[in-house]
Amino acid sequence: MRDLHANLKTRHALGPFEPRRANLGFVTVPAERLRGLLTELRDVHGFTHLVLLTAVDWMEDGLFQLTYLMNDRAGDRTLGVRVMLNRDEAVGEDMHDLWPTAATYQRELKEMFGIDFPGSPRVDEEFILEGWTDLPPYRRDFDSLAYSQQTYAERPGRVTHDPRAHMKSKLYPEG
Amino acid sequence: MSLREVLTPFTAWKHVLDAPVTIPDPIGREAAERYRGFHQNDMETCIGCGTCEAICQNGAIDMVPVEGQVTEKGDSGLRPMIDYGRCCWCALCVDVCMTGSLTMSNEYTWVDTDPDAFRFIPGLEEPWKDKEAGYRREGGRELSGTKRSHMGELAPALRGDNFSEICAGFTREEAILEADRCVECGLCVATCPAHMSIPDYIAAVRDQDYDRGLQLLYETNPFSEVCGRICTHKCETSCAALHEGDPIAIRWLKRHIIDNVPMERRLELVGGAKPANGHRVAIVGAGPGGLTAAYDLAREGCAVTVFEALAAPGGMMRYGIPEYRLPYDALDRDVAVIQAMGVEIRCNMRVGRDIALDDLKRDHDAVILAIGLQMGRGTRIPGSEGPGVEKAVDLLRRITAGEDVPVPERVVVIGGGNVAFDIARSMARLQKATHGTVGVTLTALEDRAHFLADAEELIEGAEEGVEIIDKRGPQEVMRDASGAVTGLRSWAVTSIFDDQGRFAPAYDQADERVHEGAMVIEAIGQMADVSLLGAELTEALDWNRGRIAIDAGFRTSEPWLFAVGDAVKGPDVINAVADGHRVAQSVMERVSLQEGIS
Amino acid sequence: MLSFQPDRSQYPQPGPDGRLEVDLETGKYLKLWQGPNHPGITGNMSVELTVCGDEVVEGKTHVGYLHRGFEKLMERRTFIQVFPIVCRVCVPEPDFNEYCYAAAVEELAGIEVPEMATWMRTLILEMGRFNSYMMFLGGISGSLGLGLVGQWMTYVRDLMLDRFEELTGARIYHMFILPGGVRGHLPEGFAARMEEVLQTAEKYLADVDRVMFSNSVFRLRTEGVGVIDPALFERFGVTGPNARAGGVVKDVRKDSPYLVYDQLDFIPASGKDSDIFTRVKVRRADIDNSIGLIRQILEKMPKSGPVMARLPNVLHWKIPRGETYIKGECSRGEYGYYMVTDGSGYPRRINVRGPSYTHAMALLEHLIPGTNISDVAALMVSLHTYPPEIER
Numbered sequence A: 001m002r003d004l005h006a007n008l009k010t011r012h013a014l015g016p017f018e019p020r021r022a023n024l025g026f027v028t029v030p031a032e033r034l035r036g037l038l039t040e041l042r043d044v045h046g047f048t049h050l051v052l053l054t055a056v057d058w059m060e061d062g063l064f065q066l067t068y069l070m071n072d073r074a075g076d077r078t079l080g081v082r083v084m085l086n087r088d089e090a091v092g093e094d095m096h097d098l099w100p101t102a103a104t105y106q107r108e109l110k111e112m113f114g115i116d117f118p119g120s121p122r123v124d125e126e127f128i129l130e131g132w133t134d135l136p137p138y139r140r141d142f143d144s145l146a147y148s149q150q151t152y153a154e155r156p157g158r159v160t161h162d163p164r165a166h167m168k169s170k171l172y173p174e175g
Numbered sequence B: 001m002s003l004r005e006v007l008t009p010f011t012a013w014k015h016v017l018d019a020p021v022t023i024p025d026p027i028g029r030e031a032a033e034r035y036r037g038f039h040q041n042d043m044e045t046c047i048g049c050g051t052c053e054a055i056c057q058n059g060a061i062d063m064v065p066v067e068g069q070v071t072e073k074g075d076s077g078l079r080p081m082i083d084y085g086r087c088c089w090c091a092l093c094v095d096v097c098m099t100g101s102l103t104m105s106n107e108y109t110w111v112d113t114d115p116d117a118f119r120f121i122p123g124l125e126e127p128w129k130d131k132e133a134g135y136r137r138e139g140g141r142e143l144s145g146t147k148r149s150h151m152g153e154l155a156p157a158l159r160g161d162n163f164s165e166i167c168a169g170f171t172r173e174e175a176i177l178e179a180d181r182c183v184e185c186g187l188c189v190a191t192c193p194a195h196m197s198i199p200d201y202i203a204a205v206r207d208q209d210y211d212r213g214l215q216l217l218y219e220t221n222p223f224s225e226v227c228g229r230i231c232t233h234k235c236e237t238s239c240a241a242l243h244e245g246d247p248i249a250i251r252w253l254k255r256h257i258i259d260n261v262p263m264e265r266r267l268e269l270v271g272g273a274k275p276a277n278g279h280r281v282a283i284v285g286a287g288p289g290g291l292t293a294a295y296d297l298a299r300e301g302c303a304v305t306v307f308e309a310l311a312a313p314g315g316m317m318r319y320g321i322p323e324y325r326l327p328y329d330a331l332d333r334d335v336a337v338i339q340a341m342g343v344e345i346r347c348n349m350r351v352g353r354d355i356a357l358d359d360l361k362r363d364h365d366a367v368i369l370a371i372g373l374q375m376g377r378g379t380r381i382p383g384s385e386g387p388g389v390e391k392a393v394d395l396l397r398r399i400t401a402g403e404d405v406p407v408p409e410r411v412v413v414i415g416g417g418n419v420a421f422d423i424a425r426s427m428a429r430l431q432k433a434t435h436g437t438v439g440v441t442l443t444a445l446e447d448r449a450h451f452l453a454d455a456e457e458l459i460e461g462a463e464e465g466v467e468i469i470d471k472r473g474p475q476e477v478m479r480d481a482s483g484a485v486t487g488l489r490s491w492a493v494t495s496i497f498d499d500q501g502r503f504a505p506a507y508d509q510a511d512e513r514v515h516e517g518a519m520v521i522e523a524i525g526q527m528a529d530v531s532l533l534g535a536e537l538t539e540a541l542d543w544n545r546g547r548i549a550i551d552a553g554f555r556t557s558e559p560w561l562f563a564v565g566d567a568v569k570g571p572d573v574i575n576a577v578a579d580g581h582r583v584a585q586s587v588m589e590r591v592s593l594q595e596g597i598s
Numbered sequence C: 001m002l003s004f005q006p007d008r009s010q011y012p013q014p015g016p017d018g019r020l021e022v023d024l025e026t027g028k029y030l031k032l033w034q035g036p037n038h039p040g041i042t043g044n045m046s047v048e049l050t051v052c053g054d055e056v057v058e059g060k061t062h063v064g065y066l067h068r069g070f071e072k073l074m075e076r077r078t079f080i081q082v083f084p085i086v087c088r089v090c091v092p093e094p095d096f097n098e099y100c101y102a103a104a105v106e107e108l109a110g111i112e113v114p115e116m117a118t119w120m121r122t123l124i125l126e127m128g129r130f131n132s133y134m135m136f137l138g139g140i141s142g143s144l145g146l147g148l149v150g151q152w153m154t155y156v157r158d159l160m161l162d163r164f165e166e167l168t169g170a171r172i173y174h175m176f177i178l179p180g181g182v183r184g185h186l187p188e189g190f191a192a193r194m195e196e197v198l199q200t201a202e203k204y205l206a207d208v209d210r211v212m213f214s215n216s217v218f219r220l221r222t223e224g225v226g227v228i229d230p231a232l233f234e235r236f237g238v239t240g241p242n243a244r245a246g247g248v249v250k251d252v253r254k255d256s257p258y259l260v261y262d263q264l265d266f267i268p269a270s271g272k273d274s275d276i277f278t279r280v281k282v283r284r285a286d287i288d289n290s291i292g293l294i295r296q297i298l299e300k301m302p303k304s305g306p307v308m309a310r311l312p313n314v315l316h317w318k319i320p321r322g323e324t325y326i327k328g329e330c331s332r333g334e335y336g337y338y339m340v341t342d343g344s345g346y347p348r349r350i351n352v353r354g355p356s357y358t359h360a361m362a363l364l365e366h367l368i369p370g371t372n373i374s375d376v377a378a379l380m381v382s383l384h385t386y387p388p389e390i391e392r
Ligand SMILES: Cc1cc2nc3c(=O)[nH]c(=O)nc-3n(C[C@H](O)[C@H](O)[C@H](O)COP(=O)(O)OP(=O)(O)OC[C@H]3O[C@@H](n4cnc5c(N)ncnc54)[C@H](O)[C@@H]3O)c2cc1C
Pocket: B230, B231, B232, B284, B285, B286, B287, B288, B289, B290, B307, B308, B309, B310, B313, B314, B315, B316, B317, B320, B321, B322, B349, B350, B351, B352, B370, B371, B372, B373, B374, B393, B396, B418, B419, B422, B529, B532, B564, B565, B566, B567, B570, B571, B572, B573, B574, B576
């Protein structure tokens, strides 16, 4: 994998290689180099299998990370290709021509993270949610607890006690 | 398609005559031995620590008071109530349970028309309460550590002839490991006389935020250098972790925090005192009781003067507790912070000799007595009067003061408490340094299992060469013709208390021994020296079984006079600290009241 | 030949945005919803069909009926608290979630799992695979009107659930594999009771062979139907038995061995016709593999030893920043957990890769046009779809 990285590094402006296991590593690539890298990985180096495509929200850094997990079955190698997108205007590049399944991932990412993939088939169609109007729910700033508290009623009658405070009230209320 | 493929499927008809495989009545079908069914809780072993609630990812558990469960040391009296509308039967609550009280039966059918019935407190009346079958975690508690983290100590061979501190204190790695084991239930807080925020400062160690840790310590205790080393640490006896493992080393973690904040930073974090409020308070005695009160009052803006009879502040922390447990410079650092609040400590000022109590009364708005117990009690056995028989606290004080103390090759100590060990181990060190050998015999009434001293004192004392003999009652100090002490004659103890539980040792006189020694040291208790009061005040004050009587606010019967510490309550530093805060509060109430009047 | 050889030129082609312009007003086309309540659908999913006569012009997969936002829920739970919810991502074969999650946590936290636990995990996973296939056989036969097999398989599956119950303490959501190891050892006499189940299973499976594979109706309706061109496999993320039925012997257990698979003997089942029949056949053979593997594991596994590693106090457990991907061969293909940690006490992100995500979405939608309405159910089931792993 290190050899592969050395081979691709300058051509695709790759970041440092981050090995995880002997057969798994990660690398970051500038968005504009993504298509070239994925195509070469697929067509030249045996990484024909797009295992998954998903996003990670690094809200604090104002970034979305897209992860394309690429697998070379014969060589038992998996490479995680990362692309960092500006979170405010998150637009990724459509890859459905390379893997038709990418369209599904991209549709989900649009819905769940609000990352757009112009040109991806049916990217605006609802995928999992129906009539959703709130923030894309997999964004870190979508508070699922608050949402559920607003949306669903708590069953009344539940009270709990903190052991430490309870002991104080019982044993030394004066302090 | 062959005919065979048309006909073969019909072979299925052969099953027509089979007995049905379904269970006709599944209600009552016994589930597997380790099935995770309805909860059970052994109410007696449960300590209400709430760790089950903390781990429940469904928020299905509430801790609630239950009739018949008493809130007491080490038990919050709360018990888990489980909402089966939310429970997912993962049994993490069972796995994490600190005592193993929470388990699951293999019962899984329960029909009720009242939905609230399914919010229930296991351990009361449920039919499966005592069922044996069901999920119990395999092995011990695995989701939080059970073993105490290692801490470096001076090996016996390296410490036997000197007073160097034995405990090294945790390294960061050790401390983080230890702090990690705490489940933050807070059961310990009630047990700590000062109610220190133990789980919070342990969390600060985990988070490596020593500044926060130090601030938390100072909220309740200005003696963390001291308590981090020699506290009687009763908190650790109500730690939830002790039920299936070692209790958290709360004391060492406290020390670890203070070890990691340099002096200047401590002063910054603690901050200065409030502006002067014009009130003057005198405190007699610079032990932990007096100095804690001084610290609080000075921070409130009072002008505080502490009068101390001895040459240096600290009381028994300096003149009693040996240096190998509590080095003087550690104590000095605690005292320095107190002094930095503006507290004036006037040493070599024995009240009643160098200055009169009346003078203090005249010049101050309030006076606090914090005089401790300075006089050793004697056994009053034949031969115990005269040279060669010493009181433990006197000897310890002289050792600290750097005075010459006689170091015979053989010494006998009477007593099995911590003070007895302190003097025995101190003498052992001096003997080793002087003679190269140790010859200390410690005799106690109690049997080994019931020694009043901490277990580690017995272990470490033995390591250092102290001969520990249990169940011996002292009868006579033996002297030769010249009057020099030659040993202690003792009888075997058959019982210590009578039927009514009163102290009345009984002996087997046939089992008599003489423990050889040129010095006998009595370490059987201390009493207060109240001569400073003078006859008039002694007469005027209320007394309670030989001690100055006080109320809950540590007020004596004289409105200007307060009393705190060993002299009135005791028995240890952390109690003196806790009560020091309380007396300071009472004093503040009084002086603010005076302000209102004037 | 009864199977369909569609001439797509008659139908309107979808535009570049993937949308198909169909004018329902003409009366030539009809919208037909297969599911979400349909016996031919394994779980909560529907396929929106556009038909022309009884030929399907277009099919669109709809999911979301069972969306519980698991990946979000996981981000809000501590590392130990995630453990009880992961199994719920996939009802019929929940254990893969437990394994992948636990292994991901262990890798990122640097925890070494005791050997005994890896054997137990393998056993659990094979038991789960077996059960998943029981449901599959019931499903595929049901979708072709052969209800009997479903009844038999439900019974056999139930016997295996009994074994799950005694081993793990639960029947469906076992919550047995947790970060650090597994929750217990084999109960006394487990191997003998398991052998009984396996023998009963073999008896019933022999019956299945007779009523299903030696059944002219079944063969007519599945042979040559729903053929996936192996050339599509890589582009459509086809893994597991779906690929193996087309001659591409993908099996993570062999391609990238995990747990103790490198110490076990088996040859992944495969075929070459890539039609529904072959896919079912491959799975049927894989059941035999699982049975064999369960026997091997029970024989070869250590007889004693710890099953749990020492964990830090799980209430304060923080895992350093990192990311990893853990995969395994589930009954439907490649199952995996992609996990990202940020140094806090909570996962930053967990993405569950279930094989149905590609099989039942892009691939199914690609395969459907030109089929006969009555074949859609079998086609879909033959891809072995578990909708919850699509929507999670
Ligand atoms: C040998 C020994 C070992 C101990 N070990 C521990 C231990 O490990 N852990 C623990 O928590 N506790 C221990 N204790 C108990 C602990 O030291 C005391 O409980 C604590 O010091 C009491 O504090 P205090 O302020 O009441 O009195 P003291 O600490 O006794 O201080 C009283 C001070 O008042 C001064 N004083 C008395 N009379 C006058 C006067 N007339 N004028 C001026 N000054 C006066 C004394 O010189 C002394 O400095 C030990 C005690 C002893 C004797």
